[in-house]
Amino acid sequence: MLKLSDYVARIEETCGKEKSAIVTFKYSKKTEIINKILERAQLKRSIAGIIYELSFKGKSFRLYSSGKAIFKDVKKKEILSNILKELLL
Amino acid sequence: MSLNTSDIRADFPIFRRKINNNPLIYFDNAATTQKPRQVIESIKNFYENHNANVHRAIHTLSQEATELHENARGKIAQFINSKSSEEIIFSRGTTEAINLIAYSWGLKNLKKNDEILISEMEHHSNIVPWELISKRKECIVNYARVNNDGTLNFEDFKNKISKKTKIVSISHVSNVVGIVNEIKKIGKIAHENNSLILVDGAQSVPHMKVDVRDLDIDFLAFSGHKMLGPTGIGALYCKKEHYENMDPFQGGGEMIKEVNFNMKTQKSECVWNEPPWKFEAGTPNICGSIGLMEAVKYLNQIGMDKVWNHEKKLTKYTFDRLQECKKITIHGSLDVSLKCGIIPFSFQGLSSHDVALFADNFGIMIRSGYHCAQPLHQVFNLKSSARVSFYIYNTLEEIDRFVEVLREIEHF
16 A cells, blocks of 8 residues: 655745745656646646646646655645645555 | 957867756855865876875875875965965864964963954854854853945944953955955954954856966865865864964864873873874865965966856856846945945845746756845845855856746746
8 A cells, every 4th residue: 555655755945935845756657746736736827847836725826847746734744644645656 | 358258168068967847956055065076086087096094194195195195285375375284273164263273372362351353244154153252251252243235344343342352353245245355455454453354255266367476365265165165174264373372273183293102101292293283183174275275376376266157157247137126136235346246135035046037947956045144134034045156157048048937936
C-alpha cells in the first residue's frame, strides 16, 4: 500500500512572516504526482505548464513543474499531510 | 581588466550540472559559494597524503599536517593584512567567531549597565550572542537605526554611542541590502569612546580587499564557505593586545598547555596554551583550514580589486535590467557606489518563496525569506524578500536569463 512518504521527499516551513510550507515531491515520481494533483484539485490558472495555481477543499496552493508545491498559511503539519494524502493516495 | 568568467567557470565542476534541464545559474552566493576544483583537490590531497592530527606529535604525517594547517593561518593573516598569524583564531565560521568574542571577551569585561551597540541591519548571528551575553551580565544592547535606503543612520549611531558603550559590533556589508558600512569612520568613533569594534566580515572579506590595519578594527569575523572555501571553517582576527583580556571560549585539547593534578587536594590546575591556540579547543578542522588556504590563493590570483569591480558591474547591470520588470521593487539603495553584489527585491502579488520556486524551475538558485535578518525586514515592513547575490563566476548573460524568467512570471 502506498504511503505519503512514497511521494513526498521533504516538507519545510518557509522563513518569513507568511508561514508557508514548501513540499518537495520525489523527483522520480514528479510526473505522476503532477498528473494526480491536476486531476484532483481545481485549476485556477497556470503559466505554460510551469506554475499551476490550484485549490483543493478550500485550500489554495501553487504547484511547480519542478516537482515542488507551496501551501500558504498552513498552521499544522497534520492538516497539510491530510491534504497531501487526499491529493496523492 | 575584467574577469575572465569562462576560465573561472571551468574551475567549478558544479557548473556542469543541469537543474530541471536548465544550466545552473547560482545567485545565492551570500548564503554560500561554490567551490573550485583547486579547493576540492586540496581537501582530497590532504586526506589521501597527509592526514594526521596536528601539533604535539613528532611523526612525519603530523608534522606535515601541522605545517599545512599553520601555513593556512599565515595565508589568511596576509589576506586581511594582519600583523601576524598569531592574530588569527580558527573558528567554525562567522557565527562562532562572534560568539567567541561575546563569551571570551564579553564575560570577562562587561559589567552591569554597560552597553553594546549593534545595528538594525545585523544578521541574527550578530544579534543573538549579544542578547545572550547582555542577559548574563545585565548589560544593554542598543540598535543603531537604519535609513529607508538601508544605509546606517549615522546620526542615530553617534547618538547611541557613549562612554558606556564597551563594544560596537557591526556588519561590514549588510547581508540583506548589500550596503557597505563605513567601518573606518565607525571604528574611529568607537575608539574615541573607548569602545572596541568587532566587524562581521561575512559579506565583505569574500568580495573586497579588507585590511584590518587600515580599518583599525579590534576584531573581524568571517566564514570560509562564503569565499570559495569549505563549510565548517572560518576565522576571527583578534588584535593581539586584546588577548590578555580574554578567557578561553571552550575547554580541552588544543587550548591546554598543562593540567596539573594535585594528588592531595584532588584538584586540577590548568595552564592555557598561548593564543591563538588558547581559543581553539579540540582537534581543529584541518582539512577546512587547508581548503580555505587554497580558496585564499585562488582569490589572490584573481585579485580582490577585480572581484569587487566584477560584482559592481553585475549589480549595476541587474539594476538596469530590472527596470524592465514593472512588478519588481528593489529594496534598499540603488546607488551602486554604496553597495556590493546583493540585491533584495519583492514581486508584486507573489511571495518571495513563489519567486524563488519559479526561478528554481529554470535552474536559477535565489534565496527567499528573512535571510537571518528578521529585524531589518520588520524595519522595512516586509514579510520576506527575494535576494540575488553574485560572485566571481556569475555573468551578464545569466542576469539576462534571470530577467527573462522574471518577465515570464509577470504574466501570472
